[in-house]
Amino acid sequence: MDISAFGEFELIARLTAGLAVPASGDIGVGDDCALLDLGRGDLLLATCDSQVEGVHFTLQSSPLEHIGRKTLAINLSDIAAMGGTPRYALVSLLLPPRLSIEALDGIYAGLRAQAQRFDTAIVGGNISSTGGSPQLVIDITLLGTVERGHALLRSGAHAGDLICVTGSLGDSAAGLQTFLRPAANVSPQDLQALRERHTSPEPRVREGQLLGSLEGGKVTAMLDISDGLSGDLTHLCERSGCGARVDLASIPLSSPLLRVARSLQHDPLDWALHGGEDYELLFTLRPSALDEVRSALQQQCATPLTVIGEIQPLTSGLTLSYPDGHSEPLHPHSWDHLKKENKV
Amino acid sequence: MDISAFGEFELIARLTAGLAVPASGDIGVGDDCALLDLGRGDLLLATCDSQVEGVHFTLQSSPLEHIGRKTLAINLSDIAAMGGTPRYALVSLLLPPRLSIEALDGIYAGLRAQAQRFDTAIVGGNISSTGGSPQLVIDITLLGTVERGHALLRSGAHAGDLICVTGSLGDSAAGLQTFLRPAANVSPQDLQALRERHTSPEPRVREGQLLGSLEGGKVTAMLDISDGLSGDLTHLCERSGCGARVDLASIPLSSPLLRVARSLQHDPLDWALHGGEDYELLFTLRPSALDEVRSALQQQCATPLTVIGEIQPLTSGLTLSYPDGHSEPLHPHSWDHLKKENKV
Numbered sequence: 001m002d003i004s005a006f007g008e009f010e011l012i013a014r015l016t017a018g019l020a021v022p023a024s025g026d027i028g029v030g031d032d033c034a035l036l037d038l039g040r041g042d043l044l045l046a047t048c049d050s051q052v053e054g055v056h057f058t059l060q061s062s063p064l065e066h067i068g069r070k071t072l073a074i075n076l077s078d079i080a081a082m083g084g085t086p087r088y089a090l091v092s093l094l095l096p097p098r099l100s101i102e103a104l105d106g107i108y109a110g111l112r113a114q115a116q117r118f119d120t121a122i123v124g125g126n127i128s129s130t131g132g133s134p135q136l137v138i139d140i141t142l143l144g145t146v147e148r149g150h151a152l153l154r155s156g157a158h159a160g161d162l163i164c165v166t167g168s169l170g171d172s173a174a175g176l177q178t179f180l181r182p183a184a185n186v187s188p189q190d191l192q193a194l195r196e197r198h199t200s201p202e203p204r205v206r207e208g209q210l211l212g213s214l215e216g217g218k219v220t221a222m223l224d225i226s227d228g229l230s231g232d233l234t235h236l237c238e239r240s241g242c243g244a245r246v247d248l249a250s251i252p253l254s255s256p257l258l259r260v261a262r263s264l265q266h267d268p269l270d271w272a273l274h275g276g277e278d279y280e281l282l283f284t285l286r287p288s289a290l291d292e293v294r295s296a297l298q299q300q301c302a303t304p305l306t307v308i309g310e311i312q313p314l315t316s317g318l319t320l321s322y323p324d325g326h327s328e329p330l331h332p333h334s335w336d337h338l339k340k341e342n343k344v
Numbered sequence: 345m346d347i348s349a350f351g352e353f354e355l356i357a358r359l360t361a362g363l364a365v366p367a368s369g370d371i372g373v374g375d376d377c378a379l380l381d382l383g384r385g386d387l388l389l390a391t392c393d394s395q396v397e398g399v400h401f402t403l404q405s406s407p408l409e410h411i412g413r414k415t416l417a418i419n420l421s422d423i424a425a426m427g428g429t430p431r432y433a434l435v436s437l438l439l440p441p442r443l444s445i446e447a448l449d450g451i452y453a454g455l456r457a458q459a460q461r462f463d464t465a466i467v468g469g470n471i472s473s474t475g476g477s478p479q480l481v482i483d484i485t486l487l488g489t490v491e492r493g494h495a496l497l498r499s500g501a502h503a504g505d506l507i508c509v510t511g512s513l514g515d516s517a518a519g520l521q522t523f524l525r526p527a528a529n530v531s532p533q534d535l536q537a538l539r540e541r542h543t544s545p546e547p548r549v550r551e552g553q554l555l556g557s558l559e560g561g562k563v564t565a566m567l568d569i570s571d572g573l574s575g576d577l578t579h580l581c582e583r584s585g586c587g588a589r590v591d592l593a594s595i596p597l598s599s600p601l602l603r604v605a606r607s608l609q610h611d612p613l614d615w616a617l618h619g620g621e622d623y624e625l626l627f628t629l630r631p632s633a634l635d636e637v638r639s640a641l642q643q644q645c646a647t648p649l650t651v652i653g654e655i656q657p658l659t660s661g662l663t664l665s666y667p668d669g670h671s672e673p674l675h676p677h678s679w680d681h682l683k684k685e686n687k688v
Binding site for chain 2: 001002003004005006008011012014015016033034036038039040041042044046047048049050052053054055056087088090092093094095097098099100101102104105108122123124125126127128129130131132133134135137139141143145
């Protein structure tokens with residue numbers, strides 16, 4: 001049977017089933033990053049993610065520097081999602097023979113600039129030929145650190161916690177759509193804003209560090225939104241053993257998103273709920289900490305926090321609450337990276 | 345200009361030129377592993393290497409379990425080459441849609457068994473589609489630790505040190521050749537022994553740990569032989585700022601290698617000097633420590649140590665000394681992973 005019959009999460013479950021349990025002290029595997037205890041000092045965070053030409057980007061649509069920038073950004077976002085500090089990157093390149101040296105230089109310039117912005121040292125890597133296949137692949141492993149007791153996992157949410165997000169949702173999915181379908185009556189500024197959120201997402205590193213540094217268990221769980229809000233909230237609830245209610249009217253939508261949705265006659269909330277690659281932080285908060293956390297994010301990072309719902313008991317399931325008061329089950333409709341057909 | 349006009353080492357130099365110097369305390373980049381100081385406790389080792397279908401293996405020639413085993417082995421060998429202990433692996437897979445689930449299971453079984461043998465926990469990873477391209481890629485990042493003051497770098501060799509290798513050289517290159525050219529009058533046992541050294545090399549992890557654990561600077565420099573003895577000895581000499589004399593007659597050759605060389609009418613020393621992927625350790629030793637180190641390797645690992653020459657002053661260059669007493673310059677003739685045309 002071909003692997004194309006399997007989904008990404010099925011395959012991951014199959015490959016990781018029965019893996020040797022890490023030695024005691026290794027306190028988290030299967031979160032946004034592995035959380036590893038080397039015995040003394042800070043804990044180590046490790047994550048890896050790749051970008052594949054023709055699957056995640058094309059050289060025609062993405063500015064070269066954005067390709068390098070984004071490949072690091074998606075890994076930076078995983079470190080941010082644990083409340084950690086990025087430290088070291090290893091870059092593995094799979095190079096097709098017909099790639100131009102100028103394209104490689106451009107991609108690497110974006111990668112290096114992004115690394116510098118976030119105080120991350122590129123300390124190793126590997127170059128291999130594709131052996132004739134035309135696709136460029138960039139695979140990055142990122143290492144970070146987090147103070148003991150300050151890593152934010154997916155598993156700490158409790159009923160009554162507020163569900164919060166940074167920034168606005170759906171812009172990346174909308175940006176992707178503008179590459180695929182012509183959007184009439186859309187300003188170049190709106191087009192550029194949304195496309196940049198897709199080709200060069202901004203990892204919420206400083207926001208993650210701030211949320212991780214808070215004392216007293218104010219933030220109870222966190223991950224980044226890479227698969228889409230509905231899918232990632234499901235991940236959080238599964239790991240925390242709880243349900244959730246999302247208030248549809250409270251989901252933060254940007255003005256460019258609303259205008260492009262109108263042009264493309266698409267429901268903007270569909271992008272916000274199910275579109276992938278936002279790389280915003282999704283976290284749960286004790287209600288008493290809301291004012292303090294909101295103002296810290298605003299003052300130190302100029303980043304808005306929006307409360308989009310509340311964690312519920314497990315028995316309540318995941319629901320979407322409409323402005324008129326009725327509710328419907330919220331089904332995850334996540335991006336499956338193996339079945340992704342959309343290409344930019 | 346296409347990147348096919350560049351060699352692997354040229355490209356690496358181009359991409360790493362001008363990278364931000366790591367913060368102080370990060371004491372080694374550009375060795376077999378990056379050597380990183382997280383502030384307290386052991387130092388961290390990080391390395392990554394990949395295996396690409398059609399470049400490094402084919403599903404037809406390599407047993408499935410060997411493919412997984414080798415991909416981890418080549419990374420384990422890099423940790424071994426620093427005297428370190430492997431700890432954690434992250435596995436990034438690029439999966440072509442037509443790959444059978446049975447093939448993936450077989451590869452992963454080899455990977456997991458290898459990880460277990462060397463007490464390495466698989467703590468993370470990533471799965472991505474190739475988007476139609478038919479080539480499977482396995483990319484592993486391996487993290488290890490090494491006690492402060494005990495990491496063995498490429499840069500510590502001095503004139504007068506003995507040049508030593510573990511095991512025997514050239515078997516992997518000979519094994520590769522038997523896939524490409526029919527070898528008459530070769531026993532199935534010889535064929536299997538050499539091919540296994542190519543498809544499932546044995547990383548010298550325990551030997552590396554032993555050499556790293558010695559006190560008093562007995563081992564002065566080390567790396568693993570992945571590019572071929574001539575190329576890797578050149579790397580060591582460049583980093584140590586020295587020359588070297590290799591005594592041709594002392595190079596350890598296995599009996600299967602000698603028999604297959606006769607069958608294929610190939611100079612066995614060509615494979616031993618320039619063939620890649622031996623994954624033996626190449627290290628330099630203070631002469632006074634030879635007996636102690638040789639017997640420790642023999643007793644604790646049952647691994648032979650062979651002295652193959654002596655480190656010389658930089659001005660002497662790299663030379664190959666023949667049994668009749670004359671010498672010739674030893675030119676590196678390394679495996680270039682980007683230009684590798686041989687496929688198994």
